[in-house]
Amino acid sequence: MMRARWLFVLLWILLGPVCIGPAWAHHVIGRPSYSLNEDSNTPPSMEVETQVGDYYVTYMVFPAFPRPGAPGRVNFYATRIRDGKPFQGKVTFWVRDAGWLHWHRRPPEKLGVQTPEDGVYRQLFQFSEKGDYLLRAEFEADGQPYQIDFPLRIGNPAPVGPIGIAVGAVMLILVSVSVIQRRRLVRLKAQRQRLESGT
Amino acid sequence: MVAPGSEDRPRQGRRPFRAQLNKLRWLVLSLVFLMLLALPFLAVYQSYVAAHAYDLMSPSEQHFYDFMAWLTGPITDNPEQDFNLVKGTTWSGTLFGLRLSDPLAVLSQIAAEHRVFTAFLLTGLIPLVATLLLGRIYCGWICPATFLYELNDNFAVVLRRLGIRLPHRRLDTRFKYLVLLVGLVLSAATGAVVTAAIYPPAIIGREIYYAVAAGGFGSGAAFFLVTLLFDLLVARRGFCRYLCPGGALYSLLGRYRLVRIQRVVGDCNDCAKCNAVCEFGLDPMRDGFGQECNNCSACIAVCPTDALVFRLTPRDQAPQGPGHLGREYKRSQALQSGEAGEGGRTEAA
Numbered sequence: 040m041m042r043a044r045w046l047f048v049l050l051w052i053l054l055g056p057v058c059i060g061p062a063w064a065h066h067v068i069g070r071p072s073y074s075l076n077e078d079s080n081t082p083p084s085m086e087v088e089t090q091v092g093d094y095y096v097t098y099m100v101f102p103a104f105p106r107p108g109a110p111g112r113v114n115f116y117a118t119r120i121r122d123g124k125p126f127q128g129k130v131t132f133w134v135r136d137a138g139w140l141h142w143h144r145r146p147p148e149k150l151g152v153q154t155p156e157d158g159v160y161r162q163l164f165q166f167s168e169k170g171d172y173l174l175r176a177e178f179e180a181d182g183q184p185y186q187i188d189f190p191l192r193i194g195n196p197a198p199v200g201p202i203g204i205a206v207g208a209v210m211l212i213l214v215s216v217s218v219i220q221r222r223r224l225v226r227l228k229a230q231r232q233r234l235e236s237g238t
Numbered sequence: 239m240v241a242p243g244s245e246d247r248p249r250q251g252r253r254p255f256r257a258q259l260n261k262l263r264w265l266v267l268s269l270v271f272l273m274l275l276a277l278p279f280l281a282v283y284q285s286y287v288a289a290h291a292y293d294l295m296s297p298s299e300q301h302f303y304d305f306m307a308w309l310t311g312p313i314t315d316n317p318e319q320d321f322n323l324v325k326g327t328t329w330s331g332t333l334f335g336l337r338l339s340d341p342l343a344v345l346s347q348i349a350a351e352h353r354v355f356t357a358f359l360l361t362g363l364i365p366l367v368a369t370l371l372l373g374r375i376y377c378g379w380i381c382p383a384t385f386l387y388e389l390n391d392n393f394a395v396v397l398r399r400l401g402i403r404l405p406h407r408r409l410d411t412r413f414k415y416l417v418l419l420v421g422l423v424l425s426a427a428t429g430a431v432v433t434a435a436i437y438p439p440a441i442i443g444r445e446i447y448y449a450v451a452a453g454g455f456g457s458g459a460a461f462f463l464v465t466l467l468f469d470l471l472v473a474r475r476g477f478c479r480y481l482c483p484g485g486a487l488y489s490l491l492g493r494y495r496l497v498r499i500q501r502v503v504g505d506c507n508d509c510a511k512c513n514a515v516c517e518f519g520l521d522p523m524r525d526g527f528g529q530e531c532n533n534c535s536a537c538i539a540v541c542p543t544d545a546l547v548f549r550l551t552p553r554d555q556a557p558q559g560p561g562h563l564g565r566e567y568k569r570s571q572a573l574q575s576g577e578a579g580e581g582g583r584t585e586a587a
Contacts, residue, residue, distance in 0.1 A: 202455040213389035220396050227395040232514035
């Protein structure tokens with residue numbers, strides 16, 4: 040009974056952080072995150088600059104903390120590396136699930152086709168469910184297809200991800216085995232030593 | 239080799255204090271680990287208090303705030319200031335105002351920056367002196383990875399009992415010195431502290447912070463899980479023995495440590511329990527400690543005749559032969575006395 044109680048206390052202490060979940064920074068430049076929208080003058084939730092083929096691509100996602108049920112926006116820029124000229128064609132935006140439960144994914148959905156305004160492609164979005172998504176910007180230039188994927192998180196991340204579950208499970212197993220078997224461990228190690236040394 | 243019928247000298251009364259040190263060590267390891275778990279929560283709570291924005295928090299944040307206020311209320315009424323006393327991780331941090339850094343952190347910073355920050359260098363001084371005196375004591379008594387690696391080894395023992403045979407490859411312990419060297423060279427070449435990316439105690443401290451304050455574990459947690467698997471499936475305590483750059487540095491620094499475990503051959507019965515529990519695969523029963531010993535005292539705790547003691551000396555003893563309470567020694571003594579008797583009779587004849 041005592042052993043079970045101690046085991047419970049130990050497990051609570053070790054797994055507590057996993058169960059409680061993350062604590063979140065809730066202000067962006069002095070403003071609480073709940074008041075931010077896609078037009079807020081805040082940093083983007085994500086800003087990526089990358090080089091794809093002949094183009095230099097930049098994309099940003101607003102607001103800083105996209106939430107389910109609230110509008111958000113992707114700003115997308117593409118300039119040709121050779122001459123710095125902005126891409127002027129059409130860009131199609133797609134979205135699909137990117138959660139780690141692959142079997143739960145739904146088919147990709149087209150968000151829209153955008154033309155540039157002052158060299159910027161603006162794609163609005165509004166997600167009804169929180170989760171991990173993958174956005175894809177797709178265009179064709181000089182006869183070459185371009186597809187640029189970038190992740191998008193809607194809402195707070197799940198308190199326990201796959202690595203968190205793995206870490207929690209490992210801790211649970213290691214601690215409980217050591218506590219339950221602690222009286223036998225020296226004898227078992229001696230047996231192991233004897234077997235390995237062949238005597 | 240464990241002698242099943244080896245004779246134990248019956249213990250008289252209570253065991254000496256040194257035999258309890260292993261329990262104290264587990265207490266210290268557990269406290270350090272719990273501290274690493276608690277500090278990120280305290281830091282987040284501290285930032286909430288400093289923001290003075292309780293009304294703007296989400297309900298979950300308010301619950302967290304209330305819980306932490308209840309938990310820390312008896313300790314402090316000024317968390318914003320008082321929690322600055324304990325900060326950071328075992329890689330580098332502040333403990334009640336005393337700034338401490340892992341010597342590997344200091345060395346790696348020097349390598350990466352190509353210059354010495356005296357203030358940072360001084361933070362490594364106490365751990366350095368402790369290592370020069372006590373050897374790899376950080377590995378055995380403080381390292382949060384050791385806490386998990388030893389639990390992992392216990393798990394391996396239980397798996398073996400269940401019939402799952404796990405391999406145990408013996409590699410060259412000198413390999414970790416190469417890892418240390420390569421880590422420092424890469425740090426110097428890239429300007430980044432590369433060693434921190436593969437050093438388990440640094441990874442653990444960092445990942446717990448990520449998990450609490452940033453919402454999830456990073457790639458370091460996956461790397462650490464791989465090291466646990468390496469220990470389980472390739473070589474027992476393999477990462478510490480063969481790969482750890484910090485372990486390599488501590489082994490070098492502790493080569494001529496002053497405090498050493500030594501065997502009292504007159505009290506030893508050759509039962510080999512010390513060898514069985516040694517996490518680093520050393521050979522205490524034959525006086526084989528060397529620079530790898532981390533003075534964890536597990537061998538002292540398990541010794542049935544209290545034949546292992548701490549001594550102040552910069553060198554290990556030369557092999558002293560079989561323990562005087564063991565069968566081998568007694569047999570050889572009997573043989574010698576028999577020969578002496580034969581010789582005496584021959585001379586008399």
